[in-house]
Amino acid sequence: MIKLWINGQRTQSHSTRSAEVINPATGCVIRQVPLADSTDIELAVAAASAAFPGWRDTTALRRSRIISRFRELLELHRAELAQLASEEHGKTLEDAAGSVQRGIEVVEFASGIPHLLKGEHAENVGRGVDCHSMLQAIGVCAGITPFNFPAMVPMWMFPVAIACGNTFILKPSEKVPSCSLRMAELFKEAGLPDGVFNVVPGDKAAVDALLAHPLVRTISFVGSTPVAQYIYQTAARYGKRVQALGGAKNHAVVMPDADLDFTADAIMGAAYGSAGERCMAISVVVAVGDIADGLVARLKAAAEKLVVGAGDQKGVDMGPVISALHRDKIMAYIDSGVAQGATRVTDGRGIKVSGYEGGYFVGPTLFDDVTPDMTIYREEIFGPVLAVLRVATLEAAITLVNSNAYANGTAIFTASGTDARRFQNEIEVGMVGINVPIPVPMAFFSFGGWKSSLFGDLHMHGMEGVKFYTRTKAVTTRWPEASDSNASTLVMPTMS
Ligand code: NAD
Numbered sequence: 001m002i003k004l005w006i007n008g009q010r011t012q013s014h015s016t017r018s019a020e021v022i023n024p025a026t027g028c029v030i031r032q033v034p035l036a037d038s039t040d041i042e043l044a045v046a047a048a049s050a051a052f053p054g055w056r057d058t059t060a061l062r063r064s065r066i067i068s069r070f071r072e073l074l075e076l077h078r079a080e081l082a083q084l085a086s087e088e089h090g091k092t093l094e095d096a097a098g099s100v101q102r103g104i105e106v107v108e109f110a111s112g113i114p115h116l117l118k119g120e121h122a123e124n125v126g127r128g129v130d131c132h133s134m135l136q137a138i139g140v141c142a143g144i145t146p147f148n149f150p151a152m153v154p155m156w157m158f159p160v161a162i163a164c165g166n167t168f169i170l171k172p173s174e175k176v177p178s179c180s181l182r183m184a185e186l187f188k189e190a191g192l193p194d195g196v197f198n199v200v201p202g203d204k205a206a207v208d209a210l211l212a213h214p215l216v217r218t219i220s221f222v223g224s225t226p227v228a229q230y231i232y233q234t235a236a237r238y239g240k241r242v243q244a245l246g247g248a249k250n251h252a253v254v255m256p257d258a259d260l261d262f263t264a265d266a267i268m269g270a271a272y273g274s275a276g277e278r279c280m281a282i283s284v285v286v287a288v289g290d291i292a293d294g295l296v297a298r299l300k301a302a303a304e305k306l307v308v309g310a311g312d313q314k315g316v317d318m319g320p321v322i323s324a325l326h327r328d329k330i331m332a333y334i335d336s337g338v339a340q341g342a343t344r345v346t347d348g349r350g351i352k353v354s355g356y357e358g359g360y361f362v363g364p365t366l367f368d369d370v371t372p373d374m375t376i377y378r379e380e381i382f383g384p385v386l387a388v389l390r391v392a393t394l395e396a397a398i399t400l401v402n403s404n405a406y407a408n409g410t411a412i413f414t415a416s417g418t419d420a421r422r423f424q425n426e427i428e429v430g431m432v433g434i435n436v437p438i439p440v441p442m443a444f445f446s447f448g449g450w451k452s453s454l455f456g457d458l459h460m461h462g463m464e465g466v467k468f469y470t471r472t473k474a475v476t477t478r479w480p481e482a483s484d485s486n487a488s489t490l491v492m493p494t495m496s
Pocket of ligand 1: 144145146147148149153171172173174202203204207208222223224225227228230245246247248278279380382408449453
């Protein structure tokens with residue numbers, strides 16, 4: 001049984017509930033994880049609260065040095081973290097290593113915290129009066145993360161929160177708890193004081209205890225839209241600052257002048273990488289004008305060549321999906337695409353992976369002639385299923401994308417700067433790629449979608465992350481000379 005990480009040590013859970021952690025390539029149980037209860041959460045909050053004053057008062061430079069050491073340890077253990085992510089999630093080792101690297105880049109960003117926390121100063125805002133602002137830590141922050149990026153998504157949150165002087169409780173997905181617990185050990189090895197970072201795997205019960213706890217000041221969430229909405233509403237009701245990132249349906253618009261080979265290659269990686277279980281995966285292609293036939297032919301040929309298998313095997317392009325339940329849900333979506341009249345170009349339902357008969361595999365599936373009323377277009381599938389819709393003009397493509405409830409990422413493939421510029425201006429989506437299929441912003445920019453893909457005001461990491469994890473205080477100062485008059489007045493002070 002896995003242990004929790006509270007106050008700098010592995011801690012036995014008080015919960016009577018647990019779940020199985022399964023290797024999705026084999027279907028075998030690899031470990032048991034406790035589902036933290038309210039007593040566990042109480043202990044984690046107590047540890048994080050006790051650690052807060054000391055950590056807040058540690059200089060930003062010293063915090064930065066500990067974070068830099070943590071980054072070095074993450075680099076040293078990148079392969080180990082990738083192996084844990086691949087084992088519990090199913091993605092290929094190479095893909096897992098890439099996602100760990102993207103997480104490490106957030107830690108690298110957070111190590112610049114002395115510079116990032118500088119406030120503003122203005123001299124003589126009134127006669128003899130100066131004003132400056134400070135960004136101050138908030139207290140105990142909590143993060144709730146999904147199964148699909150076991151290391152990277154937690155690293156969107158806790159390094160920035162902790163760099164800002166807060167303490168943190170991470171509730172990772174119960175399906176992939178091991179990376180988070182290993183990162184907690186590495187952070188301690190880097191010199192992080194006990195209690196600053198705590199990890200409590202669990203499910204809704206643990207989440208609800210965090211949401212209701214009066215000492216938890218902020219909630220960061222990444223997961224599906226219905227849960228994001230629930231988190232946002234509940235946390236706000238309890239008076240907490242909240243950012244809740246939800247699901248996605250990301251469109252790639254392909255213009256008639258796009259380079260077909262380049263575009264098809266880019267879309268293949270974006271649609272089927274990580275078995276489509278990325279929040280920035282391309283799940284819809286909007287083919288404009290006469291490009292569709294050539295594009296679909298290339299996607300079909302490439303999809304038929306993809307090697308599906310266990311993520312730790314050499315030469316494998318695409319691993320399994322997370323669970324038997326999720327595989328069956330994806331299969332039902334494919335059934336519905338066929339039933340509702342989409343053209344089935346490749347069909348991943350019958351796939352068999354020799355030696356891994358218990359694994360949760362779905363082959364790369366491609367539908368053409370999909371229409372906006374079909375279930376496979378409207379709903380997030382979160383699997384290796386790509387839908388091609390055909391439209392006549394860029395305007396129709398933009399209208400289609402803007403009519404979708406989700407608005408996480410999108411991309412346009414074109415040789416025209418004019419079309420690209422119009423797209424970036426008019427599209428109502430949080431992250432846009434121009435000939436870039438998965439426009440995940442670098443750590444020093446911020447990550448987040450719009451509409452049903454994000455509830456809250458601030459995106460993750462980058463300066464929005466720093467803003468989310470700090471409170472601004474403005475200080476107005478006067479040092480009166482003996483000769484200054486200080487006649488009391490009831491008139492609103494103007495300082496001029
Ligand atoms: P999920 O919503 O089922 O779970 C996310 C987290 O919430 C987990 O820690 C889980 O334990 C917890 N949870 C689940 N149900 C809950 C409930 N009823 N009440 C309280 N907490 C609950 O998501 P998932 O299946 O782990 O991840 C896949 C989803 O995450 C997809 O929809 C994907 O698009 C989304 N995602 C979004 C982003 C983004 O940046 N927008 C990034 C990654 C994943």
